[in-house]
Structure formats: structure tokens, C-alpha cells
Amino acid sequence: MRICFVIASVFLLGLTGPAGASVKPHSDKLYRLVLKDHRFHPQRITVPADTRVEVSIDNQQAVPAVIMSFMFSRQKLVSAHHRVVLYLPPMGAGTYHLFDDLHRSTKATVSVQ
Numbered sequence: 001m002r003i004c005f006v007i008a009s010v011f012l013l014g015l016t017g018p019a020g021a022s023v024k025p026h027s028d029k030l031y032r033l034v035l036k037d038h039r040f041h042p043q044r045i046t047v048p049a050d051t052r053v054e055v056s057i058d059n060q061q062a063v064p065a066v067i068m069s070f071m072f073s074r075q076k077l078v079s080a081h082h083r084v085v086l087y088l089p090p091m092g093a094g095t096y097h098l099f100d101d102l103h104r105s106t107k108a109t110v111s112v113q
Contacts, residue, residue: 029053033108035078035100036060040108049093049112055086066101075101 029051034041035058047053059065059078067076067086078084086098091112100106 030056032056032058033098034058034060035065035106038100038103038106040098040106043107044109044111046111046113047088047091050090052090053088055088055098055110056083057086058083064102065106067098068101069096069098071096072098 029047031045031047031053033045033055038061045055057065057067057076057078059080059082062080064080065078067078067084068074072086072088072091074086074088076084076086088110093112096110096112098108098110
């Protein structure tokens with residue numbers, strides 16, 4: 001029984017790493033968008049082609065937002081005063097759009113180069 005505990009402990013320690021170790025992101029790049037006054041800030045981000053990216057969306061509004069993109073096949077609910085991360089797969093060069101489904105005039109552009 002003790003051997004199973006030791007093996008399990010070593011295995012779990014190997015997965016989590018030492019205390020205080022930094023956690024590796026799920027993707028190669030992290031970008032940030034802020035949602036405030038029904039506008040994205042910045043309204044355009046440029047990301048490299050063929051690279052997985054994470055887009056952190058910080059909703060600083062008093063109302064929720066539903067971030068959608070038909071081109072990325074993604075949809076995320078962002079509660080008021082909360083942050084979510086949208087994971088985007090490697091993409092080819094082009095222009096892609098995100099918008100708030102609850103406030104359709106709230107749009108951001110993702111330029112892939």
C-alpha cells in the first residue's frame with residue numbers, strides 16, 4: 001500500500017511541478033482584449049499565422065457579453081466584471097471577426113499574418 005502511495009505522489013508531483021512553478025499556457029501566444037462601454041479595446045489585434053493563440057477577454061462592463069465568431073466556430077459567455085480565455089487554433093492568413101451577440105455593434109477584428 002505504501003509503495004502505491006509513493007508512486008502516486010511522485011507521479012502527481014511530476015505533473016504539477018514544484019510549488020510556485022509557472023504554468024505553461026495552452027498556446028504559443030496570449031493576447032488581451034478589454035470590453036468596456038460596448039467596445040473592444042483594442043478593436044484590432046494582429047496574430048501570427050499557423051500559431052495557436054489565446055485571447056483573454058476582460059469584460060469591464062456591468063452587463064454580460066456573449067462573444068461569438070462564426071469564422072472560428074467559437075462562442076463564450078463573459079459575465080459582467082469577469083474574464084474568459086478564448087482558445088484559437090492555428091489559422092491561415094486573413095481577417096477574422098469577433099462580436100458580442102447581445103450587442104451586435106460591439107466588434108473586434110483579428111488580423112492573421
